[in-house]
Amino acid sequence: MKPKTINTLYWVFTILFAALMIFSSVGGIGPNEQTIEVFNKFLGYPVYFIQFISWAKILGVTAILIPGVNRTVKEWAYAGLFFDLTGAVYSGVAAAGKFDPMMLTLFMWIIPGVLSYYFWKKKVAVQG
Numbered sequence: 001m002k003p004k005t006i007n008t009l010y011w012v013f014t015i016l017f018a019a020l021m022i023f024s025s026v027g028g029i030g031p032n033e034q035t036i037e038v039f040n041k042f043l044g045y046p047v048y049f050i051q052f053i054s055w056a057k058i059l060g061v062t063a064i065l066i067p068g069v070n071r072t073v074k075e076w077a078y079a080g081l082f083f084d085l086t087g088a089v090y091s092g093v094a095a096a097g098k099f100d101p102m103m104l105t106l107f108m109w110i111i112p113g114v115l116s117y118y119f120w121k122k123k124v125a126v127q128g
Helices: 003-029 033-042 047-065 071-096 101-127
Strands: none
Touching: 003 033, 003 047, 003 071, 003 101, 033 047, 047 071, 071 101
């Protein structure tokens, strides 16, 4: 695959993944009643945790979007965002007591992240 193609695919998937993660964090920065209902009453998360995880996602997204950020920082940013998504699925299953097939929709959020990471690693390998 050509370096230009790798770079283009990297940015397409990275921007999509970043947009999804920012979208998922905006409601938690200053949680409204709907966000508190889902996270606090259904999942049992305290309000301060909702805000913490929201800011952490924004920091992670920032790290993956800025070119030239230290590789280790980017690795941890990707890991943290994947932990967040995995935790969301697990929390939903644990709170409901059963698996809801609607939770598979989170794969639509995970797939762009996996592809972003994959093309980032290819991009780094090509650049040397």
